[in-house]
Amino acid sequence: MEKWVIAAKRADFNQIGQQFHIDPVIARLIRNRDVIGEDKIREYLSGTVQELPSPWLMKDMEKAVDILEKKISQKAKVRIIGDYDIDGVTSTYILMKGLARIGADVDTYIPDRVADGYGIHAHLIERAETDRIDTIVTCDNGIAAAAEIQMAKDKGMTVIITDHHEVPYREEKGERQMVLPPADAILNPKQYDCPYPNKNLCGAVVAFKYIAALYERFGVPAEELEDYYELAAIATVGDVMDLQGENRILVKEGLCRLKNTKNQGLQELIRANSLEDAKITAYHIGFVLGPCINASGRLDTAARSLALLNAKTKEEAARLAGDLTALNQSRKALTEKGKEEAIRIIETTELKNDRVLVVYLPDCHESLAGIIAGRIREKYHRPAFVLTGGETSAKGSGRSIESYSMYEELVKCADLMIQFGGHPMAAGLSIEEKNIEEFRRRLNVNCTLTDEELRPKIVIDVPMPVSYITKELVEQISLLEPFGKGNTKPVFAQKNLRVLDHSIIGKNKNVVKLKLLDPQGISVEGIYFGEAEDFVNFIREKDSISVTYYPEINRFRGRESLQIIIQNYC
Known part of the structure; x- marks a missing residue:
């Protein structure tokens, strides 16, 4: 089970709130992201590209x-x-x-x-x-x-x-x-x-x-650099860099420009994914637009994505954007198939006892190894490598957890691999098939991860009653965007919420809509996305539940109401 912990970083939140005209809750969220000192807080809230390092x-x-x-x-x-x-x-x-x-x-x-x-x-x-x-x-x-x-x-x-x-x-x-x-x-x-x-x-x-x-x-002229901010933003989010300091400013500036981009290819990719009227966020880069750009390099040739960015006419751009969006749909289906096969292998073999997972999928397309490794890492909260078959050797990718530096661990096994490289959180390698089992054995022998480090941890920013949520607070939370690695979306929590009503909705029946009552007698709408049946069975057996959540304003047919998105429950 997950371990819920409260971030306990200290500062004078009321004083910071008064100085920067923000709610003390927002001041606490900023401190929890290790933004300390007047200059850093000001840069975090209102930094511009003029302040980037030379x-x-x-x-x-x-x-x-x-x-x-x-x-x-x-x-x-x-x-x-x-x-x-x-x-x-x-x-x-x-x-x-x-x-x-x-x-x-x-x-x-x-x-x-x-x-x-x-x-x-x-x-x-x-x-x-x-x-x-x-x-x-x-x-x-x-x-x-x-x-x-x-x-x-x-x-x-x-x-x-x-x-x-x-x-x-x-x-x-x-x-x-x-x-x-x-x-x-x-x-x-x-x-x-x-x-x-x-x-x-x-x-x-x-x-x-x-x-x-x-x-x-x-x-x-320096103004001509403006054309590159949106591309810097797409790459920073797509390559999962920490959204801190310079990176966060570049992504913030790039997202502002992306909506009105002059690049024909990006215009048509946005249109192909029905985002013309949306507020484009880091989420859309990470999970909608970015995967389309990646899809050509995975299943076809990356030259097609480069051609999209270079497209000179609306017609050419629209054709390429449509091709990339279709390729991404194919990639999703193949990824799901590979993930299910990897889980089957783990659950039916001795791999389920390993602290570092090494799964060999010889028939999987090599371009999907990294995505599947990421899904396996999320499911088991362990470092995961997925290897695929090749003409002369196996190739693969790894995705890690915070307490395991993947690149450093690969260095210890360098003699087993043909080639490798990467970061603490991700790596790629090629290896002869005969060495895969020894690679798996040695990674696990060398592994020093403790049971505690392998237990998923939910860090709560602020234990906050839902009665404290206001439209003004939700709007101030948007000052912290863009969210992503290194600048995560805030996590709030409350105990002892009573469920007054619930229903399963959505085309795939994977959404639960709720009405909740807090101990102060304040009611709020809630939404849960995920395993709907499991969640409903859980709340039926309980008088009250504890949840982590994220507050937002629900806008529907011109009306606005406050609601919480439930992320975890117990």
Whole structure:
């Protein structure tokens, strides 16, 4: 069962509320997100892009700008090599559009997930040599490709890396030493000696920072950077970066612009998903628009998503948006099938006793491994790897929980894998099929997760009676948006609510509508989304229930009423 805990971070909430003209509850929510001090609170509530760190703070930025300035003057051929996911596609688009704007002779290549694999490979270097490419610029990849970068250098090419993944390292006398590829310039804030203050950028924002510096050098008006905010927002949310500081400002600014985007492709993707009249939030990027952009790289070719962003006519954009939306529907069905098979394997084998789950689905499409791993992680609250069959080896992805650094644990098993990389919370790898069982065994032998760490934890921001909810408070909660990783939607809780009435509604009968009464005699409407029958059976047996919830204003046919969305119950 979940463990419910109350966030107990202290501050003078009344004083903060008075200073910033917000309810003390809002002040408490901000403190719970570790936003401390007058300057940080002000930035959190009203920070703008003018306050973002200078791109010149990033290690090698001056060098990377100097190189391209020289290459452009020489009319050298530049190739961008990106990645096939949402971050890689948007990174590629940002670099391509930005470099073309300053006069570069530039083209792009996004690797095919199946034919090429992730990142820069030897055959892509050979193709670049055949095409007489002078300079390669990577985006969302390259930091772990030392051998391939060396091959490009041996062939006389210049290489600039823009990436955000963990820097490979080796342990020497108890200290970590970075293992960097021999590129001419490396833009990656995760380098230990990089002074850039935000270490948690996505690949597209690293690319955006590079373009910002190049625009400054080439005298391009700063206003032209506006076109990139929405793409930075899409990539930051889509690649599940923490929505804190710079990232949160970029996403906030990008969401404001997305509704009225000038990009034909994004306009039609919004229309294809019936969001023209919606207030587009981080949720819509994470669960509606983003998966459509990702779908082409999963089931077809990511070049189709790049073509969507590059679409010049409404007709072309509408056709591509329709294709991507249909691909995403297919992806959903295949994901569900893979998830059910993974659960069956776990429940019917000794895997159910493992602390780190490694599930081999040889017939599953390799592009779905990460999504299925995420679903397994959510169901069992354990780190999960899903591996799929390939022509020469198995490939897979992992998704982790907060107390388990996936990348560091993979480093301990490096000898078993052909290739790997990633972050603390997510990773990708390729491995020979014969090594899968030993990989699973060693991960579990090395695992130090305790029973307590494996127990799902619900952190309650504020135990708050429903009688305290007002329209003004709900409107102030919107000041905390956008919500996502690192800036979660607030969680409120109340004990001893009596259920006066309930009914199951919705096309799929998975919604419960309730009328609740709190101990002060105040009634409120409630909605629960999920396993409706289980919830109804639970409340029938109880005189009262405790719930975690999120308050909102229900607007229907011109009328407004307060209601709570029930998230957990006991």
